[in-house]
Amino acid sequence: MGGTVSAQARRSDRGAVAVEFALLLPVLVLLVFGIIDFGRVLNAQITVSQAAREGARLAALANPNACTRAAAAGTGLSLTCSGNVTITACSATANQTSDAQARVRYAVSGLILFPGITVTGTGVMPCQG
Numbered sequence: 001m002g003g004t005v006s007a008q009a010r011r012s013d014r015g016a017v018a019v020e021f022a023l024l025l026p027v028l029v030l031l032v033f034g035i036i037d038f039g040r041v042l043n044a045q046i047t048v049s050q051a052a053r054e055g056a057r058l059a060a061l062a063n064p065n066a067c068t069r070a071a072a073a074g075t076g077l078s079l080t081c082s083g084n085v086t087i088t089a090c091s092a093t094a095n096q097t098s099d100a101q102a103r104v105r106y107a108v109s110g111l112i113l114f115p116g117i118t119v120t121g122t123g124v125m126p127c128q129g
Contacts, residue, residue, distance in 0.1 A: 033112045041108055041117055047074050048104045049121035051085070055102030056123030059089040070102055077106050090127035098127040 055070025063069070066089060067081040079085055088101040102123045111117060 030113070037111045037113050040111065041114065041119065044077060044106055044108045045119040045121070047077055048079075048106050048119050049123075050074075051077075051079060052102045052104045052121035052123035054123070055085060055087055055104065056100055056125040059087050059100035059102055060125035060127050062090055062128070066100075066102070070104065074104065074106070079104065079106065094127040096126050096128070099124050100127055 051070050051074035054073040055066050058066035058069050067085050067087045070085050070087065071079040071081055074084075081087075084105055086103045090098055090100045104121045105118055106120075107116070107118045
């Protein structure tokens with residue numbers, strides 16, 4: 001009697017394991033894709049913030065290429081001056097109490113669980129007048 005398990009009991013255990021796996025698989029898949037989506041959104045947010053800081057820094061120095069350089073600073077993202085990057089540069093009469101501002105918006109595409117998320121970064125620097 002001790003230690004032998006009947007074939008019927010083994011088949012019943014395998015069936016129970018299959019049912020448990022079928023119940024947990026959707027939860028595990030959602031968890032994995034949620035982690036991937038969160039990572040992609042976080043990466044886009046960090047990149048957009050860096051691009052906005054770069055644009056604001058160059059706009060504060062009255063660099064005419066501030067928008068182009070800000071778009072280029074968004075490595076891995078398709079940023080353009082006409083669609084994603086907005087620069088408010090310092091005027092010719094600006095002093096250090098005035099601010100240059102850069103705003104970058106990017107719609108993160110290809111997300112599984114959170115489609116349609118747009119991340120925004122804003123950079124503000126005092127004008128160097």
